[in-house]
Amino acid sequence: MNQCTNYYVVFVDNVRYIMKFFSSFTKNVYEKYLKDICEKYSKDIYEKYSKDICERFSKFLAIFDNVAIICIAKS
Incomplete structure (x- = not known):
């Protein structure tokens, strides 16, 4: 399974x-x-941050320094 299905990381x-x-x-x-x-x-940031955050919220935008983690819930 692609780990990025519901968790996205963008550098901003x-x-x-x-x-x-x-x-x-x-x-x-x-x-x-x-x-x-x-x-x-x-990959590295996903492992460190996004899984824990996204398990709590269906949609969420978190900023870590210049990194945005965006969660999109399954429909």
């Missing part, structure tokens, strides 16, 4: 930017975009 420079950026996308568009990023960059 600005919290306001990431929130505005993703609010401008439809669910399908940003899921595909985030999945691509997740598969390339997120």
Whole structure:
């Protein structure tokens, strides 16, 4: 199973930017975009942060320094 199915990690420079950026996308568009990023960059951070956070929230945006963890619940 792909560990990135529901947990996505994005590197960002600005919290306001990431929130505005993703609010401008439809669910399908940003899921595909985030999945691509997740598969390339997120393994270590996923293991450290996102699983624990996403198990508590169906949707959540967490900022760790310049890293955003975004959870998208299964429909």
